[in-house]
Amino acid sequence: MTYLEIARMADVSTATVSRVLSGAGAVSDERRERVLAAAQELSYRGSRAARTLRRQKADTIGLIVSDIEYPSVASMARSVENAAAERGFALNICNSDEDLAKERKYINLLIEERVAGLIISPATESYSALEPLERAGIPVVTLDRRLQDARVDSVLLDNQKATQLLMDDLLRHGHRHFAAVVGTTVATPSRERLETMRAIVKSVPDATLIIAGSKLGETIGVSHTLETIGPAVTALALSAHPQPTAYVCVNAIMLTSVMASLIQEGLRIPQDVAVVGFDDMPGFALFQTPVTVVAQPTQELGRLAVQLLFERIASPTRPHETILVPPTFVARASCGHE
Amino acid sequence: MTYLEIARMADVSTATVSRVLSGAGAVSDERRERVLAAAQELSYRGSRAARTLRRQKADTIGLIVSDIEYPSVASMARSVENAAAERGFALNICNSDEDLAKERKYINLLIEERVAGLIISPATESYSALEPLERAGIPVVTLDRRLQDARVDSVLLDNQKATQLLMDDLLRHGHRHFAAVVGTTVATPSRERLETMRAIVKSVPDATLIIAGSKLGETIGVSHTLETIGPAVTALALSAHPQPTAYVCVNAIMLTSVMASLIQEGLRIPQDVAVVGFDDMPGFALFQTPVTVVAQPTQELGRLAVQLLFERIASPTRPHETILVPPTFVARASCGHE
């Protein structure tokens, strides 16, 4: 099961075995054959740990996401996995649940794994959480999010544009009173989308905006979010003056929960209130009121993140880059009355 | 960054450092303090590769699923991750896409990682794919699926019971002509559900059953499945004699796709046809026709799989166990007319 056994069987040195099996270094055809035959014969199975220890670097990249249960996150993760596999790299996926302590734990784990690089949707926009990675010399790309200071490469949706698309449509449908349904506003998507909404609302006479979100850490887990966010948002919004007529939801799960609560309150969509959101989801087209959303090109986001990461690995000193990916507006019925 | 540096700073041996930091072996309080202080001071970060190489076993377990983009799969994976983390184990998640070659590749990868155990939803029910794991001495639990011969521990839904619940309801609603919407029938859930449907249909006079599935390997990826399965199933079913009035779908994505196609064909649900399925999904309650399903307790399935795996690790020779978890019937509107 080790190079030594193969070396003996093939009557070569372990160095030669390594050169053949790792694909690095020139070996004569004749010896190569013998090594390959011996490896086959012994049904040799390598030790990634030995290789990693010796090279001080694993053939693995890390991926820290908020929660892979979210459909768009799962889609990005699949895309990252495929792109990593194409390059011969394994992928280590971790869920932070927007929890800084968990994020720190997983960052430490991945450093101890000596991953060749890390793609992360950081729980905050502060660089400090990522500092240990820099000290460990591990390249980082942020996905779906970015940092306040551009000290890493980033790939994310053009949130400003996406929000604009949604708001334009709602304004065109006559809406003036908005509710922003967000989770933590410490992370990029919610913060950027909320900021854009604020700016737009400010520019429209008599328009209002309330923030109907959850406290940090309250939206842990899809099923929990599904249960809690709708009732919380609905209670807040229905007691506001003026009451919002348009709900803009930061993701598909929150949207589903909010819509269910509004319907339960007896409100009709879109006659009484509009409900739109970011992220498409299978089934949104089949809802009793089909859901208008801006969709993220999740596959492309994942692919670009991997591409950027490997470019960074290849040239560690190149200037940092931020790629903003354009959203797709999917007009269905939930955006409101004329 | 290594034990040697800590050992020097704390004026102890590397053996003592190891005993303190790995938590194994008795060390005097005084020395323990010194080691901990030195590790802190040097902001020490361990090498999992070194530990794994030395112990010939990683503090990691593997999880091979069909496709984590499926909502119920993601939910199980999260549950497995949490249960593994509780025991101090990292988790390595791989997607096989029901592809035997990919599955083999990932099994090899996890063997080379020297994982302490593997939880897998195998792409077939044959034991042979798992044989390399036995040779490598890696304990295995199958999740959501089982093998033809009970040579491993298994945790899965009670598919017979689940199918019975769905079929009883449809029969009560007057349906006699059924379409089974399945993916590959090589894997457990589809096979067991289909078999149960066959048996039930056989026992009801004049009842018919058609299999409206996809060829093996055709259902790769959620978005692809979503696009292709509905049209394929609809085309087949609408040309059948007699035409099915009830569609039983093996998972939430297929159900969504089939429902969309049927509606597009002008059929009303449930007045013209009933559509029910396995696996609940966020939003099913908000569909224009809310969807009747049997839900899987995905969290429990994941938790039980980890529990079984660690019991197997602790006692490798105990008899194999298969846990059948009961389904939950969620009656909504799509199950049909009276």
Add this chain to the structure above:
DNA sequence: CTGAAAGCGCTTACAG
């Protein structure tokens, strides 16, 4: 193109 040899950072009998 080839091999001898050192060494990556841990753990673990073994002896005391």
Add this chain to the structure above:
DNA sequence: CTGAAAGCGCTTACAG
């Protein structure tokens, strides 16, 4: 409770 020393399975300058 403690330390010296071997060794897990690879890779990689180095010398030829």
